[in-house]
Amino acid sequence: MEEKRYQLNKELAQMLKGGVIMDVTTPEQARIAEEAGACAVMALERIPADIRAAGGVSRMSDPKMIKGIQEAVSIPVMAKCRIGHFVEAQLLEAIEIDYIDESEVLSPADDVYHINKRGFKVPFVCGAKDLGEALRRINEGASMIRTKGEPGTGDIVQAVRHMRMMNRDIARITSMREDELYQAAKELQVPFDLVQYVHDNGRLPVVNFAAGGVATPADAALMMQLGAEGVFVGSGIFKSGDPAKRANAIVKAVTNFTDAKMIAGLSEDLGEAMVGINEQEINLLMAERGK
Amino acid sequence: MIKIAVLAVQGAFIEHIKMLERLGVECIELRQRADLELAFDGLILPGGESTVQGKLLRELGMFDLLQERIRDGLPVLATCAGLILLAEKLSNDDKAYFQTLPVTVKRNAYGRQLGSFSVPGDLEGIGTFPMEFIRAPYIEEVGHGVQVLARVEGNIAAVSYQNQLGTAFHPELTEDVRIHEAFLRLINFNTRAFQIF
Numbered sequence: 001m002e003e004k005r006y007q008l009n010k011e012l013a014q015m016l017k018g019g020v021i022m023d024v025t026t027p028e029q030a031r032i033a034e035e036a037g038a039c040a041v042m043a044l045e046r047i048p049a050d051i052r053a054a055g056g057v058s059r060m061s062d063p064k065m066i067k068g069i070q071e072a073v074s075i076p077v078m079a080k081c082r083i084g085h086f087v088e089a090q091l092l093e094a095i096e097i098d099y100i101d102e103s104e105v106l107s108p109a110d111d112v113y114h115i116n117k118r119g120f121k122v123p124f125v126c127g128a129k130d131l132g133e134a135l136r137r138i139n140e141g142a143s144m145i146r147t148k149g150e151p152g153t154g155d156i157v158q159a160v161r162h163m164r165m166m167n168r169d170i171a172r173i174t175s176m177r178e179d180e181l182y183q184a185a186k187e188l189q190v191p192f193d194l195v196q197y198v199h200d201n202g203r204l205p206v207v208n209f210a211a212g213g214v215a216t217p218a219d220a221a222l223m224m225q226l227g228a229e230g231v232f233v234g235s236g237i238f239k240s241g242d243p244a245k246r247a248n249a250i251v252k253a254v255t256n257f258t259d260a261k262m263i264a265g266l267s268e269d270l271g272e273a274m275v276g277i278n279e280q281e282i283n284l285l286m287a288e289r290g291k
Numbered sequence: 292m293i294k295i296a297v298l299a300v301q302g303a304f305i306e307h308i309k310m311l312e313r314l315g316v317e318c319i320e321l322r323q324r325a326d327l328e329l330a331f332d333g334l335i336l337p338g339g340e341s342t343v344q345g346k347l348l349r350e351l352g353m354f355d356l357l358q359e360r361i362r363d364g365l366p367v368l369a370t371c372a373g374l375i376l377l378a379e380k381l382s383n384d385d386k387a388y389f390q391t392l393p394v395t396v397k398r399n400a401y402g403r404q405l406g407s408f409s410v411p412g413d414l415e416g417i418g419t420f421p422m423e424f425i426r427a428p429y430i431e432e433v434g435h436g437v438q439v440l441a442r443v444e445g446n447i448a449a450v451s452y453q454n455q456l457g458t459a460f461h462p463e464l465t466e467d468v469r470i471h472e473a474f475l476r477l478i479n480f481n482t483r484a485f486q487i488f
Contacts, residue, residue: 008407011425015338018301039340098404255300
């Protein structure tokens with residue numbers, strides 16, 4: 001990917017900041033999400049909670065279904081491909097998707113290599129549990145990062161863990177002497193210049209969202225207060241009792257993430273939240289896919 | 292000492308704030324109605340998603356007051372989504388927001404992200420300027436009294452009108468502070484845009 005294109009792709013992520021990106025499975029859901037204030041939608045056939053329930057191999061969505069969603073809304077449309085499945089990514093680029101999520105939510109297609117994202121014109125977002133994973137994905141060409149969390153659980157604990165880990169790693173790099181950065185680069189398995197960027201700027205070189213387990217306005221605000229620049233909500237919205245109302249509340253909670261009084265008001269009468277699964281109850285840790 | 296309010300409901304508002312801080316200007320963030328009680332001399336409407344910003348402006352109770360103040364002459368700098376918020380009419384959307392700038396704007400006029408581009412463009416009164424277009428709109432028609440400041444690929448990319456300054460591109464994503472400086476002159480001299488450019 002040429003330098004200029006990569007810059008433009010990082011800049012699109014900057015425009016999404018302070019917003020909520022919602023998983024949708026139909027044009028109708030996409031319209032509800034847009035009406036509720038989503039800054040982008042993630043088009044996929046099944047939301048993570050259903051992928052988890054169904055089991056089996058989970059793949060890229062039907063391009064026709066994605067196109068239907070592209071036609072339904074005016075905001076950016078993202079879609080997922082399997083980790084390492086560069087042909088699925090090529091197809092998503094061919095239908096002019098706005099962002100590809102090389103996602104651990106789907107079954108990995110390659111257990112060693114991620115996609116060489118520098119070979120594409122469209123931008124990629126990737127999940128990360130810590131700074132090493134984030135910088136490795138950025139080195140491969142990702143122009144946006146999100147925490148992995150644990151998709152489809154409605155349990156915020158892993159997203160919190162990953163965001164705290166990221167912050168801790170960044171703080172550690174920032175406090176290092178410059179001559180210690182070479183060893184840090186070796187340990188993180190990333191090029192020196194990326195580590196140096198983190199050292200000098202105290203942040204990732206791309207936008208960082210929270211994802212994986214956000215179910216309530218308070219969850220979203222928690223991630224924002226922990227330093228997320230925006231939030232992905234997957235199963236949390238369309239697995240709940242009143243999706244439009246909950247989506248709306250989460251959007252406002254992200255904008256006013258430090259205003260407890262407002263968020264308390266937004267949290268009233270939202271209907272039933274998604275049921276959720278605890279960490280100890282799940283057989284499959286999606287966050288362990290792709291490191 | 293002037294103070295500038297930056298709409299901070301969604302989008303790339305921090306980039307504007309950083310740029311203004313470089314110029315030694317104090318900023319406040321507008322996230323809800325109570326923030327409008329603070330005094331400010333100018334307003335920035337940043338890039339982001341116009342659908343989200345327009346909706347939150349209304350639902351967080353800021354829309355009417357800001358619209359009134361813009362109509363009364365509050366200086367505004369609007370970039371990309373901000374330009375859409377100011378536009379009197381959108382050619383490919385039934386919605387409209389402040390409608391204080393007499394122009395017709397086409398949203399996502401260059402298509403999806405693959406259509407995003409950056410180019411050095413000629414800006415009236417300023418010269419060559421690095422222009423970043425991210426899923427950008429362009430201006431299809433301008434009304435009486437609107438000054439066209441830049442055209443890119445034949446499409447209008449920047450305009451001024453009385454107290455309002457709108458660009459389809461993102462000066463806040465570059466290192467070039469000249470548009471923000473022009474905006475500060477607009478505020479400081481309590482003048483009209485055509486006297487600046």
